[in-house]
Amino acid sequence: MFRNRKPLPLVSMVLSALYFIYVISLGSSTMIGDEVGGDPGGMVFPLFLAIFMFLVSAALFATDRKDPSSSQGGMTSSQKRLFALTAVVSLLYVVLARPLGYILTTLWLLYILTFYYIQGDVVLKDLKVSLIGFVSSTVVMLALYSIGRKITRSLLLAARKGSIPSLLGSPSAVAGITLVVVTALFVALLFLSRKLLAKWGKSGSVHSAHISALVAIATTEFIYLIFRQLFLVELVRGIITW
Amino acid sequence: MDAFIQGFHQIANLSTIIWMSIGSIVGIILGALPGLTATMGIALMMPIAFQLPTATGIGLLLAVYCGAVSGASIPAILIGIPGNPNAIATVEDGLLMTKKGKAGEALGGAVVASFIGGIGSLIVLVLFSPLVARLTLAFGPAEKTTLALVGLVIIASVSGKNILKGLLMGAFGMALAFLGTDPFSNQLRIPFAKLLATTPLARGMDLTSALIGLFGISQVFFELSKPFEKTAKVDPIKIDKIFPSMRKLRDMWKIILSSLGIGTLIGAIPGTGASIAVFMAYNSAKSITENSKGKLEPLGTGTLEGVFAPEVANNAVTGGALIPALALGIPGDAATAVLIGALMVKGVTPGFHLFATNMSLVYAIFITMLLANIFMALFQLLGVRLYPKVLSVPQQILLPLILILSFIGAYAVAGQATAVGIFNLGIALFMGLVGYFLKKDNYPIAPIVLGLILGGMFEENFRRAVKLAGGNYLVFFTKPICLLFIGFSILSIALPAIKQRRERRK
Amino acid sequence: MKRTVLFLTSVLIILGLGTSLFAGGATETIYPDPEKNITVVVPHAAGGSTDLIFRALADEMKKASGVNFLVTNITGAGSATGANEVINSPADGYMFLGAGTHTTAATMQGLTSGYKDLDYVASLNWDPFIVAVRNDKPWKTFEELVKDAASRPGKISLGNAGMGGATGVASVGLNLAFSKSFNVTPFNGGADLIASVLGGHCDVGIFSQSEVVANSQSFRPLVILTDGHSSLASLASVPTLAEAGYPGITIPGGSFRSVMVKKGTSAEVKKWLADTVDKAFHSAAFEKFQKDNGLIPAFYKLDAFAEYDKTIIADYEVILKEAGLYAM
Incomplete structure (x- = not known):
């Protein structure tokens, strides 16, 4: 009888039951100094909510059945692999962002996902090309980032010492100058890499790696400049300490 | 008048103009890309808005909002795929017009219609929100409790085919909102409280990260579960005539007015949204053309009327939805829910107090709304020839970008606090996966957002009302406003349920 | 092909390492760092x-x-x-x-x-606290309010801007000083408390001076909770607790x-x-x-x-x- 039931309402029933137990275990807490008040306490509402959710999910479990006529064939195996890859890479991103830092994790996430999305599947034979792209995009990224950092720091320090006008040393001006220089370098890189990789043509894994590397590098640096330098959001440094 | 001038000063600067232009363009692009919604656009731009002065930041978000709502009509007209639910009703006549070779007229008409809808509803917003705000003094804890209930129940009942799913999602959102500390006793209400007491979870579920997860990350996974869309090949379309003639507009005045009214009203009802308004406007336009004695062309045959009605309505929703959002702090739709979140993070609490003490900001918001509509019309007209190109950004590149922007967005909300930022990444990913599984089984997402926003408000005011009444739980049945709202909530559950049953019997 | 790739990567690595080292030397420890906020x-x-x-x-x-x-x-x-x-x-x-x-x-x-x-x-x-009510309420002085509260304990609500904060402690302290005859109710911040007192949903509120001044047409200040008078002209006449007839009460009144x-x-x-x-x-x-x-x-x-x-x-x-x- 469970064949055409959906699993979600069942999960929700279990969770509601757990929530109920949890709320009971917390106990009710009324306000201090409520001698003549009548504070219902912190338990009433969550408890009501737990019961409500349990009942609604039970009702859904009973009524919401799979439609046997429209069995949407589900995902193909290559889609499943891409989906799993995305989930794993995202999880790694969350876990590693702090120890490794924004620059590396962001670049890697973008590069890996774009590469395999363009390839359309995760297969072993792409591994070599993807690794080469991975390493070279990391190196280029670090170079680009380091140059940008050097410009930013020298400008800021110079402005503080008073050797350049303070307007040039303001955070937005510095971010702007850095952006212009880095963009120029990136465009040069674009042409150079296009020339070097021309013989592999406009398809195949080398092309994918090339495009993914460029997209990943540009996005990572651009987000860094906008968020870190223009909006002063403290992006994690991790192992890239400069 | 002083407040107006002050408000004007808050936004009369280059940075506001630049950011709003960017917002408008980003909004139109996001709106035009199938699968990306206005709500998601606002959620993605929110971290940037946080870093800007309040009025400029809100202006940016409003520009994204207006742009995304009207940008959705572009793919609907050109390739028959609505960019987001706002343009569902535009597809039929819009695509037919393109097939007839009148794509330019359809696109231009959609822009004009969106502009009329946006400006019209803005006028209503300016006229009525101060009035509504004054009324809110009559809203004590008991009234606020029932009002929050109405918002939750309506969104649960209208967003999706199955009302039980909507209710479950609303309750789930509320349960998430209760994480954190008890507002009355300061007791920690999180699982493993001893372990997690000093983690950011003690502050409760971070609203922005949850929103970004629910709308941004979940969409990435959802798109991944389908085959990659072939990049839309739009045949080179001849675009000559763009603006509808004045006479045509005059002939359509009834359609424009009814769509404007429907859009604004539906927008103003908490919890509803454009996807309902556009169909209602389309239906109403249908009956108007049938009674026009041949003056107007019938809908469904590729006529401008069929594009105008839903496009006026969906942009009218934007102004309408802002009325309860600004006056009461209750969002009119999911997109304004995110906007309220942005206001609250900026330290602006919508409601009477905002109108009483910070009228200049209110005026600034009104002016940015006007600008948002102007920019939207301007950039959309300028870009008419470029859209086919926008539609050809391959998903393979777009999806990783959305994923990373969602992550950075969730992180950046915490600003300087690294620990909180990393924690937010986790929340965003978690909510993204939860959102994916829910979407897959056709559970609506919007009720979760409303539950998250209204849950805290509901519980706090519920307890406050009972406490002020000396422990009397029946206090909600003694006040006329409360009774009205309770009745409204019951009706909005009962009617769709009855309708469902009737349909099932058939 | 192999050679080209090898050549490319080595060039990249040299380029990368070179710039990294050269940028790595730029970190100096000075407080406050010009880049940090x-x-x-x-x-x-x-x-x-x-x-x-x-x-x-x-x-x-x-x-x-x-x-x-x-x-x-x-x-x-x-x-x-x-x-x-x-x-x-x-x-x-x-x-x-x-x-x-x-x-x-x-x-x-x-x-x-x-x-x-x-x-x-x-x-x-x-920042001293002021106890105020809406000006159409029957209590003209703090003494009237306290007597009324004592005669019907729990019926008069005393709002604060949130438990745990300074107004929360002040309201609990005040309630304690008057034999717990008020119904102490926390609100969601100052703005919420003001709107609730203005709307008549809460009877009495504890405010900061600026909040009272901003709503001076509709609020009636009853007592200031510090030892001295307010330095603001519009609130200088508000009596202290001692002047209102209750000397010897210590409340964290600000x-x-x-x-x-x-x-x-x-x-x-x-x-x-x-x-x-x-x-x-x-x-x-x-x-x-x-x-x-x-x-x-x-x-x-x-x-x-x-x-x-x-x-x-x-x-x-x-x-x-x-x-x-x-x-x-």
């Missing part, structure tokens, strides 16, 4: 009086030092969440807490390790604001911060701000501030213990 954690919602004070101070500190000061509002659990944020961050001087009596109260209620894990930088000022950093911050950093606060505090703009808002200056630096805070802690301990809020 100093975050001011305000543990209350933006727009409230605490927030406005620290925003004004941050502006002046920025002018005085050229360093970027960013105000972040981290609310919740009285003021404990914001305090915890500072305590959980590194003791490098790039984050300080908008501390004060709210921190003292939150620490004593066991919500945070608070002042035990914080170091003193500088104190700022006192909120006090100060600057604190995480314990373990180096002495030089603390001195730099204290000196910058000093300059900002004595700037014309901040002095005008304090005068306009009726704030009573109480400036002490470093060790002098630590001594001053001991007296506040001693006062609070008595009241919180009596109110049953003490959980340290």
